[in-house]
Amino acid sequence: MAKQQESNQWQRNQLWEDEINLLKGIADEAGLTETVKWGGIVYTYKGKNVVGIGGFKEYFTLWFFKGVFLRDEAGVLVNANEENTKSLRQWRFNHMREVDRKLVLQYLLEAIEVEKAGLEIKPEKKQTVIPALLQDALDKDNDLATAFQQLTPYKQREYCEHIESAKREETKLSRLEKCLEGILQGKGLHDKYR
Incomplete structure (x- = not known):
């Protein structure tokens, strides 16, 4: 060792x-x-x-x-x-x-x-800001909304940041479409790499 x-x-x-x-x-x-x-x-x-x-x-x-x-x-x-x-x-x-x-x-x-x-700086809790496109999809699909809520906050943020970081609206829509299946399966955006 x-x-x-x-x-x-x-x-x-x-x-x-x-x-x-x-x-x-x-x-x-x-x-x-x-x-x-x-x-x-x-x-x-x-x-x-x-x-x-x-x-x-x-x-x-x-x-x-x-x-x-x-x-x-x-x-x-x-x-x-x-x-x-x-x-x-x-x-x-x-x-x-x-x-x-x-x-x-x-x-x-x-x-x-x-x-x-015991002095320490507590990590700041990150707020998850759900992009409008994803929020609209969640509002329209109860199964999707339930699956999204069951994800850990970290996995929720991964999806939100991935969708929102695109510059063009078309790219945001494309990313949203690709993310829906993973959310419904309860998987994080990068689970396959972990």
């Missing part, structure tokens, strides 16, 4: 082997538990993700899963993806000499306290 996990590790980690080992040593010092998730090194506290360590082409990094809650007094954390990331924050390094062991340990210990406190 360990051999399989090692083979799944991010390939970029080999570019920063000594640097990543330094960060791993500090995480061990903080009392975190090392594991591998999503093919990368992740440290946990009581089974909860606290920090990941990885290498990329231009830098190696710590990413704090709940970094948004850290005080970041040194101003070192960045949001790597503004549109998609609410809580995660990265601390990037370009050279081993940039790693201040004491400061990294301080951030790790604070991240553990954040986890102990």
Whole structure:
């Protein structure tokens, strides 16, 4: 099992082997538990993700899963993806000499306290907006309406977004026609790929 996990590790980690080992040593010092998730090194506290360590082409990094809650007094954390990331924050390094062991340990210990406190950003519930064409079809066909209501909210959104994302009215109608059978069968739009 360990051999399989090692083979799944991010390939970029080999570019920063000594640097990543330094960060791993500090995480061990903080009392975190090392594991591998999503093919990368992740440290946990009581089974909860606290920090990941990885290498990329231009830098190696710590990413704090709940970094948004850290005080970041040194101003070192960045949001790597503004549109998609609410809580995660990265601390990037370009050279081993940039790693201040004491400061990294301080951030790790604070991240553990954040986890102990149970702080988290709750995911926003997405509202399903039913396109007019689909709503009209649902209003006209009780079986279709019942089948649609029995789909999970995720599957309902898949159909709605697929139909509504078309630019031309003809394409929307075509997509609607193709979706009707799947809805009646209780299938999601992309079930065949799952």
